[in-house]
Amino acid sequence: MRIVPIAFAALFAWAAYLNLNDPDAAPWIAVYLGAALACLRPTPVFSATLVGYCAWWAWQIHASLELQVPLLEALSDWGMHSKGSEEVRELGGLLLVCVVVSALALVRKASR
Secondary structure, rough: OOHHHHHHHHHHHHHHHHHHHOOHHHHHHHHHHHHHHHHOOOOOOHHHHHHHHHHHHHHHHHHOOOOOOOOHHHHHOOOOOOOOOHHHHHHHHHHHHHHHHHHHHHHHHHOO
């Protein structure tokens, strides 16, 4: 079971690295490195704070989302030329952090 948290920590560290060239890199790098840390060295307070912050941020993105193309087209637009493509991917990243960190926290709690 130890391989799953390590794999997700690596995935989140890679996501942080990929955001280095983003115009608003700092908050994304912080979220993804925080998720990696929560996978490797979790504490209930840190995990809950991270999930709460990501859920709030995802709600903010969702509330202002103006998608002008079908969802699958927005996700497959590598150049992110369609309005809303970037926001859909950001929303997905935040929801992935919420789901993974929450699931790992629940599994750890149940195993204690």
